[in-house]
Amino acid sequence: MKWLHKDLLDVSQLSKSEVMAIFETAGRFQELQERPVKKVPTLKGRSVILFFAEPSTRTKTSFDVAGKRLSADTFSLAKSSSSLTKGESLKDTALTLQAMAPDAIVIRHWCSGAARFLADRLDCAVINAGDGRHAHPTQAILDSFTLHQEWGDIAGKTILILGDIAHSRVARSNVVMLNKLGAKVRLCAPRTLMPPAVKSWPVQAYSDLNEAVKGVDAVMCLRLQLERQKDGLLPDLREYARTFGLGQKHIDLANPDVRIMHPGPMNRGVEISSDLADSAGSLVLDQVSSGVVTRMALLFLYMTRKGEE
Numbered sequence: 216m217k218w219l220h221k222d223l224l225d226v227s228q229l230s231k232s233e234v235m236a237i238f239e240t241a242g243r244f245q246e247l248q249e250r251p252v253k254k255v256p257t258l259k260g261r262s263v264i265l266f267f268a269e270p271s272t273r274t275k276t277s278f279d280v281a282g283k284r285l286s287a288d289t290f291s292l293a294k295s296s297s298s299l300t301k302g303e304s305l306k307d308t309a310l311t312l313q314a315m316a317p318d319a320i321v322i323r324h325w326c327s328g329a330a331r332f333l334a335d336r337l338d339c340a341v342i343n344a345g346d347g348r349h350a351h352p353t354q355a356i357l358d359s360f361t362l363h364q365e366w367g368d369i370a371g372k373t374i375l376i377l378g379d380i381a382h383s384r385v386a387r388s389n390v391v392m393l394n395k396l397g398a399k400v401r402l403c404a405p406r407t408l409m410p411p412a413v414k415s416w417p418v419q420a421y422s423d424l425n426e427a428v429k430g431v432d433a434v435m436c437l438r439l440q441l442e443r444q445k446d447g448l449l450p451d452l453r454e455y456a457r458t459f460g461l462g463q464k465h466i467d468l469a470n471p472d473v474r475i476m477h478p479g480p481m482n483r484g485v486e487i488s489s490d491l492a493d494s495a496g497s498l499v500l501d502q503v504s505s506g507v508v509t510r511m512a513l514l515f516l517y518m519t520r521k522g523e524e
């Protein structure tokens with residue numbers, strides 16, 4: 216497939232056939248993970264800047280691993296060690312990075328819209344690694360790739376996204392992606408952590424976990440994003456864990472062979488019980504492995520594109 220997009224800002228930009236092309240490319244890179252030497256020269260001489268203005272373990276490391284396995288040169292810039300701490304604007308930071316002529320910039324930023332801000336000003340590919348509560352497209356791509364590996368077709372499956380929906384860019388991107396692939400999406404959260412706009416989303420919304428989990432094929436747990444919450448949304452963390460923390464009693468209400476997912480980082484004992492996180496149905500570490508191959512696929516497609524948007 217001729218790749219037309221310069222930037223990846225959210226999964227809403229992608230058609231279903233483009234998502235399938237990403238999966239197919241990631242599938243080809245998966246075979247590479249089994250080899251003793253996991254490196255190919257595909258992106259030799261190309262460079263990627265990883266600009267992470269918020270903390271990250273999985274996304275940053277997997278983009279770094281993905282770039283290096285394709286022989287690209289990867290360079291990391293964190294907020295704490297950048298001139299953002301001296302008051303430099305995002306625009307000046309972006310233009311400075313562009314002057315170093317990278318082929319792609321992967322950006323994570325606390326502001327919704329930061330990735331678009333860069334994409335509108337830079338010639339190189341811009342890949343959104345999470346912007347505020349807006350979008351986390353590469354997480355949604357790796358999540359659906361993980362389910363695609365399990366089931367083949369996701370169409371017709373029922374998937375519950377559970378937890379802090381209001382502050383979650385993962386939930387927003389996954390709602391779009393899972394609908395695109397034909398899944399039925401349920402959301403469950405306390406009323407204070409469910410965004411009012413959910414009324415117009417293509418989902419079924421619940422505030423009772425015992426109802427929400429009945430008959431589902433997969434549960435995606437979300438981290439409580441305490442750093443993004445205003446005071447007073449949750450009176451008591453223990454009460455939240457008791458009412459909305461996923462445990463075995465909920466899994467007993469779901470479909471047999473229900474898959475359990477979490478984008479990480481997990482608060483064990485809060486949004487998910489530790490036993491479930493480590494159980495046979497858990498795909499948490501499969502999601503991490505999928506993150507490497509799907510990000511290899513994305514770097515390959517965005518950095519070798521010849522099309523016009």
Ligand code: CP
Nearest residue numbers: 271272273274478479
């Ligand atoms: N899922 C996710 O984005 O994890 P990190 O914050 O560790 O990158």
